Each structure stands twice: as C-alpha cells, then as structure tokens.
Amino acid sequence: MAGRRVVVFPSSAELGPVLAQLVKSRAEKAIISHGRFTLGLSGGSLVSMLSKELPALPDLDCSKWVVAFCDERLVSFDDPESTYGLYKGQLFSKVNIPDSGILTIDSSLAVNECASLLFLFDLLLLGMGPDGHTCSLFPDHPLLEETKKIVAPISDSPKPPPQRVTMTFPVVNSAHCVAFVSTGGSKAPVLKEVLEGREGPAFPAARVVPTNGELFWLVDDPAAASLTIQVERLGSGAKL
Numbered sequence: 001m002a003g004r005r006v007v008v009f010p011s012s013a014e015l016g017p018v019l020a021q022l023v024k025s026r027a028e029k030a031i032i033s034h035g036r037f038t039l040g041l042s043g044g045s046l047v048s049m050l051s052k053e054l055p056a057l058p059d060l061d062c063s064k065w066v067v068a069f070c071d072e073r074l075v076s077f078d079d080p081e082s083t084y085g086l087y088k089g090q091l092f093s094k095v096n097i098p099d100s101g102i103l104t105i106d107s108s109l110a111v112n113e114c115a116s117l118l119f120l121f122d123l124l125l126l127g128m129g130p131d132g133h134t135c136s137l138f139p140d141h142p143l144l145e146e147t148k149k150i151v152a153p154i155s156d157s158p159k160p161p162p163q164r165v166t167m168t169f170p171v172v173n174s175a176h177c178v179a180f181v182s183t184g185g186s187k188a189p190v191l192k193e194v195l196e197g198r199e200g201p202a203f204p205a206a207r208v209v210p211t212n213g214e215l216f217w218l219v220d221d222p223a224a225a226s227l228t229i230q231v232e233r234l235g236s237g238a239k240l
C-alpha cells in the first residue's frame, strides 16, 4: 500500500469540497496518464455529498469519465433504494459524464446473473456502515473470502434490500486510490476498531488495503471522536 492517510474535518460540510477536489485531481492525473478516468461510486450518504460538491467545481470536465458502482441494490432504477437511480436524479443530470461511460447493472436480471466488467479503477469512493461493512461486503459473510469473482451477487444482505451485487476485495484492493468517506457520531465506535484494530475478525472495511494504491479515510470530528491514532486535520480549502 502507498500509505494510509486518516484525515479529520470539523464536519462533513468541510469534508465535501476536499473530496470533490480529490476526485477532480485524480481524474486529471488519470486522463493525462491513460486517457480516461475510471471511478467506482458507493451509495448511502456519498450520493448527496457528491451531488452537491462535484457540480459546484469550476471547469469540471467529465467527458472522459467511466463510472461504475462498488455495490448496487438489485431493485428497479426508479426505486428510492437504487444507488444508480439516486445518482441519476441528483448528479448525472448536472455533469457531462457520457451515458456510455456509466456502467449500471441490468436490474431485470436475477441476482446471480448480474455481472460487471473487470476494471482497474483509478479511484474508488467507499462508505462504511456502522456494522463495519463496505460495498455490500458484510461482517461474517462468505463473500469476504471470494477470490475469483470481480463482482458477486448477494441475496441475504443483513441490511435491506437483501439482493445486491458488489465488488469483491480483489478488485477493491487493486485500485490505484481508495477513499473512504465516513461521517457522523454513529460511525465512531466502528471507525476506532477499523483503524486501530480489534480483538476478533477484522471488519470488512479494515480489509481494504490496496496492494499498490493510496488509501484515504476522510472523516469528520464526530466520527473521529474515539480515535487515539495520529491523524491529519484539514479544513475545506485543503488539497489531498
């Protein structure tokens, strides 16, 4: 791994603009290096944060972006639980990502048939649930040991909806850059155990260790409240 950075912001209001700058800077770097930017998006609270901050950036050109989903709930795109549906309504209508650059699941397929393309991602944006899950990789689930599939079906997600598809650790840990975004006091106990270790099996989020890539944990003060490790403290004008 290229080193872990745990960066704490006073609140998610300061974190959001720095996250958007991270996305923009990694996009520019990737496009100079290999002509396109491959971005993996998570759902949950990231949707509203990115939808507010990315369109506010001046001169954001997304014409060479290819976007896929780190996990997706197997519901129709107009269901309020659909991560793609939420991004479509809140973000994709405001930025110039070509339609051909947005890779969605085919939600009419059965969960076992849902597949995706193999990507070496420039940037994956991940969330973490209060139970330590990330993508749709949940504690104690057999999918944590998946090594052959890039994207796997899950039919018994402990968090509804039960049917989802998710990237697996091999693809997550091959990314050039992974950024977790975790905000709010409900994440504080699990964040401490993920970043500082715990007795018993590591939480799924703690198993995200990119082999040759960067790892960021972008958190706000309430989420960081229990941490004792050294962290960086930044405000909204910072660059990562």
Ligand SMILES: O=C1O[C@H](COP(=O)(O)O)[C@@H](O)[C@H](O)[C@H]1O
Binding pocket: 042, 043, 044, 045, 046, 071, 072, 073, 126, 127, 128, 129, 130, 134, 135, 136, 159
């Ligand atoms: O179910 C999901 O939850 C996680 C965490 O969401 P958050 O609202 O606690 O940030 C999310 O990263 C994942 O994409 C989603 O399917």
